[in-house]
Every structure is written in structure tokens, then in C-alpha cells.
Amino acid sequence: MTVLRPDSEDFGARLSFDRGEPGRRAVDVPVWRGEQTLLPDAHLRRDSLRLPEMSQGELVRYYTALSARNYGIDSGTYPLGSCTMKYNPKINDLIASQPGFADAHPNAPQAEAQGTLRTLLELRHGLAELTGLPHVSLAPAAGAQGELAGVLMITAALEDRGELAPRRRILVPDSAHGTNPATAAMAGFTVTQIPTAEDGSLDHAMIERELDETVAAVMVTVPNTLGLWERGIEEVAVQIHDAGAYLYADGANLNAIMGRVRYGDLGFDVAHLNLHKSFSTPHGGGGPGAGPVCCSDELAPYLPTPIVVEGDDGLVRFAAPERSIGRLQQFHGNVGVLLRAYAYLRALGLDGLRAVSGQAVLNANYLRVLLHGHYDLPYDRPVLHEVVFSGSRQRREHGVRTYDIAKRLIDHGFHPPTVYFPLIVEEALMLEPTETEPPEAIEALAQALIAIAEEAERDPDIMHGAPWSSPIGRLDETNAARRPVLRWQEPASADV
Amino acid sequence: MTVLRPDSEDFGARLSFDRGEPGRRAVDVPVWRGEQTLLPDAHLRRDSLRLPEMSQGELVRYYTALSARNYGIDSGTYPLGSCTMKYNPKINDLIASQPGFADAHPNAPQAEAQGTLRTLLELRHGLAELTGLPHVSLAPAAGAQGELAGVLMITAALEDRGELAPRRRILVPDSAHGTNPATAAMAGFTVTQIPTAEDGSLDHAMIERELDETVAAVMVTVPNTLGLWERGIEEVAVQIHDAGAYLYADGANLNAIMGRVRYGDLGFDVAHLNLHKSFSTPHGGGGPGAGPVCCSDELAPYLPTPIVVEGDDGLVRFAAPERSIGRLQQFHGNVGVLLRAYAYLRALGLDGLRAVSGQAVLNANYLRVLLHGHYDLPYDRPVLHEVVFSGSRQRREHGVRTYDIAKRLIDHGFHPPTVYFPLIVEEALMLEPTETEPPEAIEALAQALIAIAEEAERDPDIMHGAPWSSPIGRLDETNAARRPVLRWQEPASADV
Amino acid sequence: MTSSRSSSAGSPHPYIPATAADRARMLERIGVADVDALFADLPATLRDPEIDLPPALTEPELIALLGARAAANADPLRPSFLGAGAYRRSVPAIVSHLTSRSEFSTAYTPYQPEISQGTLQSGFEFQSVVCELTGMDVANTGLYDVASATAEACLLAARVTKRQTVALLEPIHPGTVEVVRTYARGAGVRVDQLASIDDVSDAHACLVVQQPDYLGAIVDLEPLADAAHAHDALLVTVADPFALGLLRAPGDAGADIVTGEGRDLAGAPAFGGPSVGLFAARSRFLRQMPGRIVGRTRELHSREEGGQPRTGYVLTLQAREQFIRRERATSNVSTAQALIALAFTIAMQTLGPHGLRESAELCYQRAHDAARRIARMPGFAIPERGPWFQEFLVRGPVSPAQLTDQLATRGITAGLDVSARPEPEAANALLFAVTEATPDAHVDALIEALAEIGAEA
Amino acid sequence: MTSSRSSSAGSPHPYIPATAADRARMLERIGVADVDALFADLPATLRDPEIDLPPALTEPELIALLGARAAANADPLRPSFLGAGAYRRSVPAIVSHLTSRSEFSTAYTPYQPEISQGTLQSGFEFQSVVCELTGMDVANTGLYDVASATAEACLLAARVTKRQTVALLEPIHPGTVEVVRTYARGAGVRVDQLASIDDVSDAHACLVVQQPDYLGAIVDLEPLADAAHAHDALLVTVADPFALGLLRAPGDAGADIVTGEGRDLAGAPAFGGPSVGLFAARSRFLRQMPGRIVGRTRELHSREEGGQPRTGYVLTLQAREQFIRRERATSNVSTAQALIALAFTIAMQTLGPHGLRESAELCYQRAHDAARRIARMPGFAIPERGPWFQEFLVRGPVSPAQLTDQLATRGITAGLDVSARPEPEAANALLFAVTEATPDAHVDALIEALAEIGAEA
Ligand SMILES: Cc1ncc(COP(=O)(O)O)c(C=O)c1O
Numbered sequence A, B: 001m002t003v004l005r006p007d008s009e010d011f012g013a014r015l016s017f018d019r020g021e022p023g024r025r026a027v028d029v030p031v032w033r034g035e036q037t038l039l040p041d042a043h044l045r046r047d048s049l050r051l052p053e054m055s056q057g058e059l060v061r062y063y064t065a066l067s068a069r070n071y072g073i074d075s076g077t078y079p080l081g082s083c084t085m086k087y088n089p090k091i092n093d094l095i096a097s098q099p100g101f102a103d104a105h106p107n108a109p110q111a112e113a114q115g116t117l118r119t120l121l122e123l124r125h126g127l128a129e130l131t132g133l134p135h136v137s138l139a140p141a142a143g144a145q146g147e148l149a150g151v152l153m154i155t156a157a158l159e160d161r162g163e164l165a166p167r168r169r170i171l172v173p174d175s176a177h178g179t180n181p182a183t184a185a186m187a188g189f190t191v192t193q194i195p196t197a198e199d200g201s202l203d204h205a206m207i208e209r210e211l212d213e214t215v216a217a218v219m220v221t222v223p224n225t226l227g228l229w230e231r232g233i234e235e236v237a238v239q240i241h242d243a244g245a246y247l248y249a250d251g252a253n254l255n256a257i258m259g260r261v262r263y264g265d266l267g268f269d270v271a272h273l274n275l276h277k278s279f280s281t282p283h284g285g286g287g288p289g290a291g292p293v294c295c296s297d298e299l300a301p302y303l304p305t306p307i308v309v310e311g312d313d314g315l316v317r318f319a320a321p322e323r324s325i326g327r328l329q330q331f332h333g334n335v336g337v338l339l340r341a342y343a344y345l346r347a348l349g350l351d352g353l354r355a356v357s358g359q360a361v362l363n364a365n366y367l368r369v370l371l372h373g374h375y376d377l378p379y380d381r382p383v384l385h386e387v388v389f390s391g392s393r394q395r396r397e398h399g400v401r402t403y404d405i406a407k408r409l410i411d412h413g414f415h416p417p418t419v420y421f422p423l424i425v426e427e428a429l430m431l432e433p434t435e436t437e438p439p440e441a442i443e444a445l446a447q448a449l450i451a452i453a454e455e456a457e458r459d460p461d462i463m464h465g466a467p468w469s470s471p472i473g474r475l476d477e478t479n480a481a482r483r484p485v486l487r488w489q490e491p492a493s494a495d496v
Numbered sequence C, D: 001m002t003s004s005r006s007s008s009a010g011s012p013h014p015y016i017p018a019t020a021a022d023r024a025r026m027l028e029r030i031g032v033a034d035v036d037a038l039f040a041d042l043p044a045t046l047r048d049p050e051i052d053l054p055p056a057l058t059e060p061e062l063i064a065l066l067g068a069r070a071a072a073n074a075d076p077l078r079p080s081f082l083g084a085g086a087y088r089r090s091v092p093a094i095v096s097h098l099t100s101r102s103e104f105s106t107a108y109t110p111y112q113p114e115i116s117q118g119t120l121q122s123g124f125e126f127q128s129v130v131c132e133l134t135g136m137d138v139a140n141t142g143l144y145d146v147a148s149a150t151a152e153a154c155l156l157a158a159r160v161t162k163r164q165t166v167a168l169l170e171p172i173h174p175g176t177v178e179v180v181r182t183y184a185r186g187a188g189v190r191v192d193q194l195a196s197i198d199d200v201s202d203a204h205a206c207l208v209v210q211q212p213d214y215l216g217a218i219v220d221l222e223p224l225a226d227a228a229h230a231h232d233a234l235l236v237t238v239a240d241p242f243a244l245g246l247l248r249a250p251g252d253a254g255a256d257i258v259t260g261e262g263r264d265l266a267g268a269p270a271f272g273g274p275s276v277g278l279f280a281a282r283s284r285f286l287r288q289m290p291g292r293i294v295g296r297t298r299e300l301h302s303r304e305e306g307g308q309p310r311t312g313y314v315l316t317l318q319a320r321e322q323f324i325r326r327e328r329a330t331s332n333v334s335t336a337q338a339l340i341a342l343a344f345t346i347a348m349q350t351l352g353p354h355g356l357r358e359s360a361e362l363c364y365q366r367a368h369d370a371a372r373r374i375a376r377m378p379g380f381a382i383p384e385r386g387p388w389f390q391e392f393l394v395r396g397p398v399s400p401a402q403l404t405d406q407l408a409t410r411g412i413t414a415g416l417d418v419s420a421r422p423e424p425e426a427a428n429a430l431l432f433a434v435t436e437a438t439p440d441a442h443v444d445a446l447i448e449a450l451a452e453i454g455a456e457a
């Protein structure tokens, strides 16, 4: 608990660096009493390091107080669309932190790491089954790195086919997550944006028009970021392949379809998954995650290194695919996250995963009907994992922006939804309840949003000033960017 | 973080029992698939058990939210006098929770528990050194049980001396903690209260007057609950022994004198310590603690079972003292707490423990001088670990009770001090900062108390309604006792 | 080749913030020359004695030392069939996650309810769970352990019946007997250990019976309650709360007071402690109960104008307690085992009504399956004592001591040797426990080892 | 003999609250007959394929399975001298206690600053610590790992210098080289691995150098910075942040960008990940930096009348990032390694300025003492490569492979076999790491084992 002083202490103004006193210490370090070796002065640090000097209790209090200024899934409903914020089972953390796993050295002889390696092998098998794409590398550290891997695999395949030179374009829907075009660009491609049709699916005519021998790949998010099924994608896949291009699945939204349909069966060549979303590993305030990349036989030789394989001797080992695009990390990926994802997979099994996708979709549709009429719904059809409303009516009629609605929701006890994404929806409010929210929580969230829609009519001012009940009020983001203060400085110069 | 809804949800009205839905589960249990054994119906539970039915995520959220409605040492300054609320090093918890320690079975062959037993042996040695009382039983689960052990040891010794029949009285100062007279009574003695003299020490004349052949023991708290040294206690000890009685030390306040003076050297026959206070094991919201009892050679045969001893074979084992008063717990005491206390002892060493008592006393005196003049100080002399002010001026002049002052301190961001104890101080405010509070925190606490003294003058109403910033307002304790509601009931009958 | 650093000009220790400069400033304000001056009241001749303590260790050294100590205990993964009061349980993972939140673990007894609702509300949850399990009306927030809780129950019975003898029905845990004797001695209460229910008399304040009993058998409580009540004595039942997921609630069978041990489901056996003693009773004994009790109440005034006062929890009925009633208190208990009680509550609620029953059922089935397999082996017998829950007696072709040794050689910890007990079934027998948390592989290893031992004998 | 329960009428799984009754109510409100109807858009012929997954496990079964898996790895207490990019460190106990608070661990990237100050303020602390250690002006909140951070640094260098070749100075971690090559391939950037600083040219966007280098030697950065700058190339230093407690800050020696790995001090090696890549640079590169950056700001308005707006933290300079700039972003990174960055920050701050230096010093002394003891043994040699920090080459009387095997037989994991590397000192050698956290007993065991091996050879 943190009790705020009545004078509303400016907690953020005092960093750890500004606390404590010179000479305080939070731990002691053993002193070497053996023979001394001199280190030449030239190599020694010249400035004296400025780090906080606090006793252990002070430091614990500081970070405990900081934690109390944060909202996690355990704090309440967190319907952040596109992010699949589901309950993170604690058992997964316990499992991954067992010393046998946690203390394993990445350079350990592989015979001495069979516990980890076999677990990774089985995770690989599970992901292959779930995606219908038989080959998997667990190396990518997050979704975006998985995307990079996938696109580089396409690059390599085209190179081997001798078609890389002409194929310099990747088609990306206008509803795609920013990482998709950014990844395409990082891999050296130009991006052609494909518009979304009336019904929220891709504009197939437009794809057909664009598909030519300059196209390397089409990146599609399935289900898409509107929470909708990408209708006819299995037919588009055929066209894409006919045109000599590859079809990439951004699988960040797998949660909606786990156990119900598979990227491989739909004709995708390669897909990445977001284990920190669909597989419940905690998001940690921005990672670590894991973004395995799964692919067809054709692309298998290009998978990033390492992949996990079982030898004839029954030993599991890391291997480099024949024509691998190479490594993505110094070692083997975010193994600690992969262990958690495996525990999740095994806790659920196929029936459980199908129950996950079923309930996730049911919950999103429940939210859709509860809010229907209170906010505009640009694509008014049954959704999958999430539903994207628009605050444009509120903006137009009451001058209340989606930004205000989001902030006001904090006062009602909820984490706000994703806002202003996808870009094609004006004043977008993207809500993803996930399967771990109980119906009562979804109802309470809907009630809060309905109450806010009424407040927007009645009392726009309360919206513009929101949030009122959070540890800190609405922050000046413009000035933060205009005059960036990005690190602690000695107090004299710390003023912003 | 918990964000409170603007409608101020009545969180306490909904227990876990009122949440969830029938059919929800927080864990699954494996199903037995082997041969089935029938259990006769007559033995089976007849009512259906009413326990909450919640999903795992809901249950985690509920208890996380509950935790946010609690204030611990890590939340801020906790100057609860007599309780020695010091920082609880996290390393101690890690050490005690290692599977080798935590999973040890209490009936394990002692050869298979040498890690624990040796640690307990060394703790025993350490406590003997610190108290100057060479014999120790670690069995008591808390201070009060340590007291019971000590008094029963005296009982047994008197019995062996054939003097139990006449010696039916125990002398206890009027400043003593309630456990002292309660323990004496539990052990079958009558209690004679000894008044405190002007200077805050025992009234020696009164002791002398009372000391006769009906007295079994004198229980003295050293330092006493006024935070003062019990002047001349070493001389009183001689008188007590001359009168054929025993001298018992309530060592709950050891923190003030660790490494500086010892109960044994002062002439005490037996003492208990509070490891959850002086030795920093967390208090857990009311335990577990540990209250080892330490004694002289004379009383050693009566120590509670078990004691830890080293055999000639180098093995450490539990033993029962020759004429032991018996067991206090089914097994061996709060071993998990004892391990933490040992870790603390080893982290500090003698110099560290002397630094602890030095700083604890310095901090209490600092608080004393900072608050001097703002509150009455009935015993105005240098203190040891704590300082007892009185709010009687505030009560007399402004109708503000110590109760109000305590509640108002919550609004200033602090845990209140102990109030109305010791009973001999009117409107007592008993402050113990401990050595782990930084001087800034002590200054801030003093400032808050000074501000409150001013508020008491200026604005008594704000005091009577306090606290205003806590998760819940001032509670109706009278009605709670008058019409007790002590357990969850089906909603219809749950109204208070 | 290392040693701890000696203190410098800064803080004397990581746990103590004040630096030399801080101290100087404070001393000046107080007006004394040095810290020692603050101890001037202490008798000079006795001050600063020589004290022999090992040198201080830094955190890494502490981890190394106590890691080695933990490793010097038995391997926690070793198959073990010890029970007799402490059982291996499947504790849900969320329990330790939640109890390790420092708001719970580093709080004191909740004297200030407005900032202690976490401890208080969960204490009320604990009382509710204990009442449900035991079939009692009221419960406190927990005592030290089952044995001291049972001792307190005996003292309560003596107070309310004004009788000075209590009866314990064998077989009952010897630790419980010993603790009752310790507490009874002070209170001048006699303790009878009864071999038969026929020995209950009008002299007895209460009859104490363990469920399941010390040798594992399920007790039919109702006749015992009748027998006790026929003599105006109370029935005190010492029940395993886990088994109560399956077994008839003692309250339903006529018990007046129920005690129990919550440790194993709360976390780990921890070499026997910390524990938590459950204590529940009929409501007529409420004002005689020991320990802390949480009550539900409301705010005195709503903070919002026109609002309803909200619900909160407070320590209540404190007039029973030592800090108010002093020598007339119902008990001297102050600090108890709150954090273990919290863990117990969360564990029970995680299992929920169905999970608890299923888990107890699994325990029952698994234990009976193991017993059956042993009984089928030549040379081994399971002495019959009627229906039982998770513990059974095993007689082998060799003496109990030899059986223990021969299993130990095979890396298995046998059940407890109870062959010295008076019950005829216990003669020559070890008491084996198998629970829902005993891995199948451990049972298999046991059977294999017993087969070998049987073959060699 | 057990299996997981099959789903009942209640919730399908403990992680999914809605019961059958809940679902029925929701479906009715939505107006569809069953959950399957909500998937009507999916191509019918491809729906509900056969999928082969092992059956679900309950929590106790999961613990048993993965407990056994953890035990199938090397005993974590076994002496090991592996380093080469991952090092055993003394991590303060408070680190995991604090990072496991769910407010930190279960939060998303802090898109809503008003309820994410915990993540944001600690991100600002991280940036500040990284700047202090590296001697740089600005840092981001961390990237995936040191290798991908270094790859991003190379891409940044290529962008700002408009040159399409980067140079890596050997010896550098081969994993880093590979990752730079992977990233460079997409960006059309060439990678030169230089054996000598003399090969830097005007074609190079940057010179990348590892400190200490891959074989453990401390590098004198200043001449390298001069060489790079002479060709208008940037100096990118890949530095061990722990070693920077002792070693000269790269910024002080002329580096333009500094990357590093924070994993080991943050917690455990975890078989190589999760990691956290540090990324710091001169302020002129700020707007070209990849990753999230936290900035300090104030409330737009104070909540109290007449009050001062309070200080808070926000993600800033987002116009660099993918979700705004899309294909023109400085990187595609989104989710990074925030929780590991938090752990790294707390660990660094727990050590503090003196503790970090003392700890690095202890590491240095302990490693040198071990090396000295080995060098004194007949048959063993430590090839000289100048001053070094915590890693050293060992040549023995038998081949590296044999030495590894013979140590393994004695329960010791040898240093990494680097004998295939081009550096002459690496020929026939293993790379041993000894750190502040290597127990003395492990070093003693190594010495003893080497003596035996030497005697046998
Ligand atoms: C649809 C989609 N694709 C890709 C990503 C990128 O994943 P990551 O943040 O793990 O890099 C995200 C999430 O941020 C996403 O929602």
C-alpha cells in the first residue's frame, strides 16, 4: 500500500539517484584477501560512477512504491486490443525459475542441457501442430523479430530462386501493425499498402492488381487487426503462389483461432507467433517475449539458427538449418519465455486451447453486443478475438476524443483499450477482453464505457481532464518530445 | 495498483465467497484411474462444502487487491512502539524457502536433517552469547509462548525445591506488556502489580516490600516498555535471589541493547527473545514469530523440549532436557523463522548487532528531541529503543485524542505508533523508529506529528474524521464487538 | 580467500542507513558526544562484555553457507513415506506468489484497521473457511499449531465446565499429548490418556479425539460425542483439515470444539514449523476463545456525502485478550501465525469445494492402492484398524528398525517406527503415509524395494 | 495412475472463468446458438483439423514433469568455468523479489503513462544507469540482447554515415558477428571481420569492438576510436556492463555508440535468455535510435488548485518508431525486454557505485588468482594476451577436447573450447571464466583436477 501524503508528494521528481546519502549501501561485497593483481591505471574508470547510494530497505521501498504506480493484469481488466492481455499463470514463472533451468549456461555441452532441449523440442512440435507449418525456429525474441526472420527467409528463398533482384515489393494491408511495414523495410523491401474493403477484409481486387513479378510477399494478419476473419484468404493464397510470391502470416492474433484453423492449411508459407500474447507468458511492462517463426517445407532450409532437433541417439541438440538466414541473438532465444509457453501448452492441451479461442471470441462478441449503439462500429459483423469501435460520434458531437475516453476509463477502474489503431478506423477504440476475463468483468467494462459515453454528452470537461484518480494526472507528452529529458542529472540541471 | 472506481466500490462487502460462479475452478486435480477403494458413506461429509468458486485469475486479483489494502514495512515508516518493525531482509526469506530446508520432514531421521540442525545449534550458541544465558530452547513459537515456558520452568524449579506451594505470586510491573500478567495467570500464579517510579524505572521500595516467601518470580521487561533502562535492576536481582525468587526478563526489547549488556550478566535467571522483532524476521500480519527462551545453569534442566545438542559423534540432534517442562508444539518450533533469524545473526555479526542497537537508540532519541515540546513527555530522559509521548495536552486543550492523532498520521503517509500502551501513560503515543529508518524518514515523521499537533489546535474536526486517504474510513469498532459478525454467510444473512 | 568488508565511513551495514555523517548530525541535535553516551544508564561494569559471535557475512557468503546447509539435509526429491502429523501436499503455485507480497508479509498484527484491511479481510476469510470445514459456528484467526490449539481447547473446556481433568483418547499424536500436558500443568489441570471411550467420566472437562487418529484410522465421532456429552464433557476434535474435504464435518457429528493443523496445505512441512493451529467452536464458547478474532463492521461515516458507509474488518472481542484483560485474559497469545493462516486460506480457496474433495479423494485412493500393493507382497502385512484415510501400518518380514535401514540404503525414507506403541496393531509396524502428492514413481520404487527386502529376508 | 480431469459442466479450465451457464447467457445475448457459430467466417473445409497435442496436465502433474526436466539439466551447483558471453554473477536477493511484483511483471508496454509510472520511471532509471556506465549521453530502454543491439548499432551507423559496410574487429563474440550479418543482409550492408585495426577504411560506417574482447583481454579503446574517427567511421563498443564498474567508460575513450548485455547481473543465465541489450549513444544520434525511450515531463495541469504540476514519465520521441513511422521507422522493434532491464537496474543500484566497483574488483582478483595457480602447474600454460578481466586461455598437457572430457569425468565443466579460432594464442586452448561468484571451493576443485590430469598426462 502507498498512502499519499496530503501535500501530494511529487514522487516522480525524486529518482533513486536523488535519494539516500553518500556512503549508504544496499549490499556488501566480500573483500578479496588473497594475492593482489594490479590492473594498469590506464584501463581504470576515470570518472566516479554516479549510482544511487541507499540502504537495502530504502531501495526496496522505492521500487515497491514504484510498482504501486503501475497497473498489471493482476490489478484488473486490461482490454488492450491486439495485445491479448490474459492472466499469466504463476506456475509458469515457478517452473522457469527452477535452478536447473535458470542456471543453465548457454554454452553448456548439449548433453548437459537435455531437460531444456527436450522441452524446447516438444514446444516446437506443439507449435508446428497448431500452425500446420511443420518447421519451427524458436529463436526470435519477440513478434517483430519473428517477422524479420520470416521476411529474411523469403529473401533467401528468392535469392536461391534467382528472383530476388526483381521482387522488391511486399504488400501489406493498411490495417497492419506497424511492425509489418517496418520489418519489410528493414529487410530492404519497399512496401505497397493494400486497402481494406468495406467488410473489413482485404481488398482482393487490389491484391490481384498489384500481384506481379515485382512482388516478393504479402504479409497478412490473421485474424486481422479489426478482429475480423480475413475472408477468402485461402483463395488469395493460391493467387499469391501463382504469382511466385510468398504469403506471410502475422500470427499475433492466434488466440482467436487456436485449435480451429491453421496457417499452413490456409496456404501460408510462414508465420510468426507471439508467445507473450497467445501463450500467456507475462509481458513484463514491455518484454521479454518470444516470437517463434513457423514455415512450410519449402522455406525450412532458411529458418534462423538455432533449431532444435532430435538425433538418432535420442539426444536433442541445436542445429543450423542448411541455408539458414543466420542467428537473431547471441545465444538461443528467450528460453525462459519458451519454457513458460510450453507449460501453458501442456496445461491446456488441445481441448483447452480450443476452449481458449472459443471463449476469447465469445467474450469479444459479448462486448460487441453490449456496446452496440453506444459507440460507432465501423465494421459491424461478428468478430473474433477483439472488436474495434470508433469514438467519432463522440468526437463530432461532443468534442470528446478517443484519447479522452481512454483516460476516463482509468477513473472507472479499467486499463484503457488500444486507441488510434488500426489507423484505418477513425478514433479507434480496440477492445480485446481475452478468455480470462469473467463475464461480470466484461459487463462492468461495458457499463463503464456506456457511462462514459453519457458523460461525454453531459460533461465533456470531466473527460478532458481525466484521469482524476490515477497516481498522476494527464501528462504533457508534447513537451516531453520537444525538450527531451532522458536521463537523471545532478539536481541543479534536472529541471524540466 | 488498484484504481478505485469513482463510485467507491464497497470492496469489503464482497468476500471471495461472494465472487466467482458455481463451477469455476482455480486449479484442476488429477483424477485417480487405478483401482478404486470405497469409503463408507457414514464417514463422508454430508453438507456440501461452501468455498469460493473462482478461476485462477480471479483469485489472484482478489488477493492482490487485498494486499493493496495493507501497509507493510516495505510501504513506509512503521514506528509501532514495542514491535520493533525493522526492514526484513529478503535474503532471509530466500534462504528459508530453499527446498532442502522447506521440504524437510519433521520426523526425518536426524542424520538427514543435519543442515537444519547445525544451523539451529549455531543459532542457539549465538543467542546464548548475546543474552549471557548459556542454555537455550528454540521451541517457543512467539514471545508469549516463550514467557509461558520461562514461567513454567520457574514453576518446575520451585517444585523441585519443594517451594511451589507457598510461592504463588509473580510480581509484574504496571508498565508490562499484557502477555506478562496473562502468562503468569496461565501458569497458575496470581499477579501483583508493581508501580513505576517517577523516573520510569520500577519502584524498588515496593519490590522490596512485596518480596517474601510467597513470591515465585519477578518479570521485568528490559529495557522497559517506556523505552527506558530499568535502573538498578542488577541490584534488584540480588534481592530477588536472596528472597528465593527468580528474575525473568521479557527480552522483546533486546533491539536496544544487543551486544551491549546481557541478561545473564545482570542477574536474570531466564529470558525470552522475540526473533520476529529484534532479528528482523517478517511479522506476517501477526506471525509466525519465534520466542526462544534462554536461561541459567540452574534452570537449564527445565527448558522446554526440544533443545539442540551436538553429540560426540559430531551429529547434531534434538534432546529433551532432564526435567523438561515438556513440549510447546507438536514438533520443533517455528524452524522457518529460526533460519531467517540465523541468517540475520550471520549477516550482522557482533559489530553489526552493536551498530543495530546503537542506531536504534540514536534514532529513538533523535525522534525524542525533534518532538520535544510538541507533545508531553511524561518521562523526560534519554531513551533507548523507543520513546513514549503523551497526547494528554491535545486531549485536554483541543479534545483531540491520541486515537485521532494516530488516525491522522495515516493521512500523512505513516503507520501510526502504538497507542494507549503502556497503560500507565495517559493517551500514550509509543514511537519506535528502529535502526532501519533513515534519518530523513524520522525527520519527516516528526514533521508530520508536529503538523498534526498544529492541526489539533486549528482544526480538530479534520482529526476526528481521520483517516481520509486510507482505503477505508474510520471503522465502527464498538458495533463490531456488540453485534459480532465473524464469518461469511450466504448473502441474505450477511448484513451487518 | 575472501572476507566481509570492514565497515567504512559510510553506513555500518546495508540494513542500517545512517552514515557517519548522519550520525554526527543527529548526535549534535540530541546534544551528546557519541552513541555510547546514550547508553549511560546501563551499569558500567557490565557494559560491552566480550561476546563470541562468528564474523559477519556478505550476502553472497550467506547464500553459499546456507545453500550448503540446505544441501546437507535429505534431498527433497527423495521418496519418503513419513507422515504422522506432517504430510506432503500439492500446494497451488499461486499461494506463495500471493503471500510473498510484502504488504502481507511485512505487516504487523492489524492494530490500525484502516490500513490493514488486507490482513483483516483475509483473516475473516480464514475464519469462514475454518468454520465451513469443521462445521463450527466461530473460529479465531489461528494459533501456534495444532497441539497448542488443542491445549488451549482443553483449558477452555476446563474453564467452562469448571472441571480440572481432561481426557485424551488414544491413539493421538504424542506431540499433542505432551503439549496438552505442558499447558495443563500450569493451569493445574490433570490429563488422562484413555485407551477406551468407556473411561470417560463426570470428572472430565472434555474428551479429545484425533480425526483421523494417530495411526491413520477414521474415527466415528458421533458415539464419542454422545459419550462425552453424557458426562457433560465437551468433545474436542483434532481434525486434519485436508481430510475434512472428504470426511464428515466434526460439528455435524457433535463436536464442541475443533482444532487442526493448517501447515502442510499452506506451504511446506518446514521441519515442522511455522505451522498454524486451527481453532473453531460452538458460538456459546465465543467469549472464552483464545486468540485474535476478526469481525465485520462498517465505516463510522461515509466519506462521500449521502454515501453508504462501506464494509470493513476489525479485530474484535478484544476484551478476551491479554493486552486488555491482562491476568484475566482467555489466553496469553499475541503474535500467532497470520501469514500461514493466509496461505492456508488461499490454498483452500484455490482448491475450492470440488477441488478439495477431489484432492482428498485422490489422496485416499492413492494411499489405498499403495497399501493394497504392499499387502499383496509375501512377507508383508497391513494390520487392520478399520477405514482409514492416508496412513497405514506396515509389518514386514524383518524388524521395523531393519526395514527402515534397508529402505534407507535404497534411497527411500520409510514410514515412522511406531512399534513401541501400546496398540496391538502397532506392534512391529511402521506407519506409512501416501498422499495425493506422493509421485507414482515413489510408490513404485517402494514396492520394488520391499520386494527385494522380502526376497532377501 | 492418474490423468487430468475431463472438463465438467463448469469452467473448461482453471484459466478460463466462464462456465457453461455463463456461456449460455452470453450466447443468448449475442443471438447465436453456440460458440462454433461465431467461427462461421472460417473456411468450412479447413475448420477443426486434427491436431496432435499431448493431453492436458493439472498443476501437480506439470510440476512433476518440468521438475524432472529441470533435474535432467546439469546440476546447477556443479563447478563450471564456462563464460564466453554468459557469466555467473552474484545477483542481490532483492532483485527477484521486486521484479516478481505483478504490477511490474504483468503490465504491457506503458502506453497509458498515468497508470504505468512504475514501468516508465524505472525505464528512466535504466536509461540513466546505462548512460552512467557507458559514459554516453542517451540510452533507450533496452533491446533484445547484446548481439541484436549491436546489429541495430551497425544499421544506425550505416544510416548516418550513408556507408554500406561495417567492420567488426576480432576477437569478437561469434554470435554477435552472426547476428550483425543477419540484420545486415536485409539492409544490404556488407560486414567485414577485421583481424587488425589497420584494415579500417573510409568505406566503413563503423568499427565494432568488444570490451573485454572475446578471449577476455581488456582493449585500449582510445586508439581504436581515433582510428575509426580518422576514417569518419563511428566507434561502436560492445561492453560488458559489469566490467565497466572497474574499466574506463567507453564514452570517455571516444566511443560513439555502446551496446552491452545486461542479462547475467539481472538474474540468471537462463540458457542464454531472456537477455537485455543495452544501447547508448551520443545525443546527436538520438533521433536515429531504435527502441523505446522514456522522457521526463509534467502533468498538463495540477489536480490541486494552485498546485504545481507533478513530475511524470512518458514514452517519447515515438516518431522514430514503427507504430507511427511504419516503413520509415528506425527499427521494427516493439516488445523488448523491459522486465530484464528492470532487474538489471535494480541490481546495479543495489550494488551502488562502490559495490559495483568492489564486485568487479573481486571478480578480477579471483580470476587472476585462479589463473596464477593454474599457470604454476606443470604442463599448463596461460597464453599471454595483455591485461584481462575475468577470462583467460588455458593450454594443458592434453588436447582441449581431452581436457574437457577429463574434467567432465571429475564433475567439472571446463571453459569453452576455442582452439579452432584463428588467434595464435587460442590454438590448443580453452577459455576459462572465473568471476566474483565462482566459489573458492570450485577453483580448488579445478586445481586439484588439473593436477591429477597433469600427473596422468
Ligand atoms: C498484430 C501484431 N503484429 C506484430 C506485433 C509485434 O509483436 P512484438 O511486440 O512481440 O514485437 C504486435 C504487437 O505488438 C501485433 O499486435
Ligand SMILES: Cc1ncc(COP(=O)(O)O)c(C=O)c1O
Pocket (backbone or CB within 6 Å): B082, B083, B142, B143, B144, B145, B177, B179, B221, B225, B250, B252, B253, B274, B289, B291, C333, C334, C335
Ligand atoms: C514487551 C513485549 N513482551 C511480549 C510480547 C509478546 O510477544 P509475542 O507477540 O511474540 O507473543 C510483546 C509483543 O507483542 C512485547 O512487546
